Amino acid sequence: MLETADLLKEGIKEELKSDEMLLNMGPQHPSTHGVLRLVLRTDGEVVKEAVPHIGYLHRCFEKHAENVTYPQVIPYTDRMDYVGSMNNALGYVIAVEKLMGIKVPERAEYIRVIVAELNRIASHLLAFGTYGLDIGAFTPFMHAFRDREKILDLFEEASGARLLYNYPRIGGVAKDVPPGWLEKTRAFIDYFKPKIKEYNDLLTFNKIFIERTANVGVLPLDLAISYGVTGPNLRGSGMKWDLRRNDPYSIYDRFEFDIPVGTGEMGTVGDCWDRYWVRIREMGESIKIIRQALDQIPAGEVMAPEGLKAIKPPKGEVYVRTETPRGELGYYLISDGSQQPYRLKVRSPCFTAMSVFHEIARGGMIADMVAIVGSLDIVLGEIDR
Amino acid sequence: MSIQEILEKLKARFEGISFELVETKVDPFIKVPAKNIAEVAAFLKEDESLAFDSLMCLSGVDYPNTLVVVYHLFSFKHGHKLVLKVETPRDNPSVPTVENVWRTANWHEREAFDMFGIHFENHSDLRRILCPDDWEGYPLRKDYKTQEFYHGIRVEVAEPPDPLYEAKQKSKVDKAAKPTGTSATKAAKPDSKATTEKKAE
Numbered sequence: 374m375l376e377t378a379d380l381l382k383e384g385i386k387e388e389l390k391s392d393e394m395l396l397n398m399g400p401q402h403p404s405t406h407g408v409l410r411l412v413l414r415t416d417g418e419v420v421k422e423a424v425p426h427i428g429y430l431h432r433c434f435e436k437h438a439e440n441v442t443y444p445q446v447i448p449y450t451d452r453m454d455y456v457g458s459m460n461n462a463l464g465y466v467i468a469v470e471k472l473m474g475i476k477v478p479e480r481a482e483y484i485r486v487i488v489a490e491l492n493r494i495a496s497h498l499l500a501f502g503t504y505g506l507d508i509g510a511f512t513p514f515m516h517a518f519r520d521r522e523k524i525l526d527l528f529e530e531a532s533g534a535r536l537l538y539n540y541p542r543i544g545g546v547a548k549d550v551p552p553g554w555l556e557k558t559r560a561f562i563d564y565f566k567p568k569i570k571e572y573n574d575l576l577t578f579n580k581i582f583i584e585r586t587a588n589v590g591v592l593p594l595d596l597a598i599s600y601g602v603t604g605p606n607l608r609g610s611g612m613k614w615d616l617r618r619n620d621p622y623s624i625y626d627r628f629e630f631d632i633p634v635g636t637g638e639m640g641t642v643g644d645c646w647d648r649y650w651v652r653i654r655e656m657g658e659s660i661k662i663i664r665q666a667l668d669q670i671p672a673g674e675v676m677a678p679e680g681l682k683a684i685k686p687p688k689g690e691v692y693v694r695t696e697t698p699r700g701e702l703g704y705y706l707i708s709d710g711s712q713q714p715y716r717l718k719v720r721s722p723c724f725t726a727m728s729v730f731h732e733i734a735r736g737g738m739i740a741d742m743v744a745i746v747g748s749l750d751i752v753l754g755e756i757d758r
Numbered sequence: 759m760s761i762q763e764i765l766e767k768l769k770a771r772f773e774g775i776s777f778e779l780v781e782t783k784v785d786p787f788i789k790v791p792a793k794n795i796a797e798v799a800a801f802l803k804e805d806e807s808l809a810f811d812s813l814m815c816l817s818g819v820d821y822p823n824t825l826v827v828v829y830h831l832f833s834f835k836h837g838h839k840l841v842l843k844v845e846t847p848r849d850n851p852s853v854p855t856v857e858n859v860w861r862t863a864n865w866h867e868r869e870a871f872d873m874f875g876i877h878f879e880n881h882s883d884l885r886r887i888l889c890p891d892d893w894e895g896y897p898l899r900k901d902y903k904t905q906e907f908y909h910g911i912r913v914e915v916a917e918p919p920d921p922l923y924e925a926k927q928k929s930k931v932d933k934a935a936k937p938t939g940t941s942a943t944k945a946a947k948p949d950s951k952a953t954t955e956k957k958a959e
Contacts, residue, residue, distance in 0.1 A: 427887065427888065428886075428887060428888040428889060428890070431888040431889065433897060435873070435898060436897055436898060440921065441921045442921045442922065445921060471784060472784060596861075598811055598812055598834065599811075599860060599861040599862070600861045600862055601812060601813060601814070601860070601861075601862030612834075614834070619837070620837075683925065687783065689782050689783045689784055690782065690784065690785060691784045691785055692785055692814070692815065692830050692841070694814065701814070703814055703815050703830070705815055705817050705828065705830065707819065712921070712922060713921060716817075716819050716820075718815065718817035718818075718819075718828075720814060720815035720817075720830075724865065725862055725865070727865075728861075728862070728864060728865040729861075757888060758888075
């Protein structure tokens with residue numbers, strides 16, 4: 374990429390003098406996945422500097438959390454990363470449970486894992502579909518949404534909502550899944566498994582798609598670690614690191630699954646294609662986890678007795694991190710012994726992924742900006758909170 | 759490596775600095791004097807046996823008398839974690855930046871500046887990040903009052919609903935129901951029926 378930039382510069386120097394231009398991309402641009410403004414300093418088609426401006430979706434989540442009771446925070450967590458709500462709420466309830474020392478019933482733990490992994494698939498499907506859309510392939514989007522719809526139907530049956538569930542609760546889950554739901558979930562994963570090949574045929578190994586994403590937006594591993602980039606973006610840079618395996622929470626230590634990493638198959642390790650390819654393979658791993666959970670799930674209660682009383686954690690503080698579809702989501706919770714949190718800080722995976730953007734965007738083409746933003750798979754609701 | 763061992767290592771390296779280990783139920787932490795945090799952070803990252811190469815989270819906290827910056831560190835190499843805390847006065851709060859040690863700190867410190875007004879010395883780009891640049895006050899401070907106007911637009915602040923409303927109502931009903939027993943609830947039923955009939959009319 375830099376070579377092209379240098380060539381262009383050489384050509385320009387001799388023929389004509391060009392001015393640098395400031396270009397606003399966003400805040401309302403279809404490819405920014407929310408409201409994100411990128412100020413690009415461009416020299417012709419080459420981006421010399423990219424400065425992200427965030428905060429358009431800031432809703433003071435952390436201030437809200439200080440003014441409501443512990444269970445009332447859960448709906449707010451749903452609205453941060455609104456395409457991975459189950460995972461967001463899961464991290465929060467685990468933080469409160471750790472502070473209070475609540476033991477969650479086995480059946481609830483299994484239900485949580487199943488819905489969290491289903492949500493991971495739904496979120497990756499959205500990432501896959503919209504990434505194709507960003508780059509100019511419309512059809513994959515329709516296929517992704519056809520299958521995501523089936524997951525949303527399952528969630529609707531279990532929780533009553535299609536997008537913002539308020540389903541994991543402190544001490545367990547809101548209610549047991551309806552009769553026949555587990556069988557339907559098994560039918561879904563049987564249906565879904567061969568679909569991944571279809572996606573690969575449609576988009577992953579499409580020559581135009583590879584040309585647009587391979588060797589673009591390369592994120593070296595040391596830079597990723599220094600900027601705190603996590604999740605599929607870190608794995609895309611070649612690090613075999615997944616909190617479900619390396620720092621297990623809930624009951625993830627009971628399941629067998631692989632951790633896909635980027636290998637630079639089509640270009641360089643840590644390019645846009647690698648990050649994308651990690652997400653596609655992760656859907657297959659989530660299916661493995663769901664299948665094992667469906668085999669093992671016991672009957673019984675879905676709520677710990679402590680969860681039914683008023684939630685009043687003892688004085689203290691805890692930092693809990695979980696692996697959401699976008700990476701490491703951390704909750705730093707401070708309790709002063711009352712029914713409301715004293716302070717709740719969210720460490721958002723998209724926030725750190727966005728902070729590395731200016732490094733990997735430098736020297737790319739304007740059209741590459743869309744490919745890079747899409748490959749980081751950000752949700753602005755979580756960046757701005 | 760346990761937090762005691764880390765503390766010993768820090769004490770051996772920095773003789774003039776007073777570290778304080780605070781044991782809590784879940785996550786124990788080490789208090790570091792604010793002016794020394796940058797050098798301590800650099801040592802924690804550089805030392806081979808510690809190798810804290812990742813700053814998981816940097817948060818500001820507003821306690822009644824002091825502002826606190828909390829650092830959650832993690833080492834990919836050794837897999838151990840550490841929590842550091844730094845105190846700074848509420849008026850004129852200032853802490854050296856750790857941006858040069860972990861780049862994650864750049865945006866997180868901007869957020870702490872935006873929300874708490876903590877000044878990070880030597881930060882390369884200390885601007886507000888979530889609020890508009892010309893916003894007044896620091897929203898996450900406990901004594902924060904929303905500004906009345908922003909560019910001539912009135913900032914509407916609704917009175918927050920009482921989060922314990924439901925619990926209070928429930929205890930009221932319980933108290934009312936207890937002395938008279940079941941008759942109170944029975945008496946309430948015809949009333950509600952009457953109102954629904956009225957509505958229907």
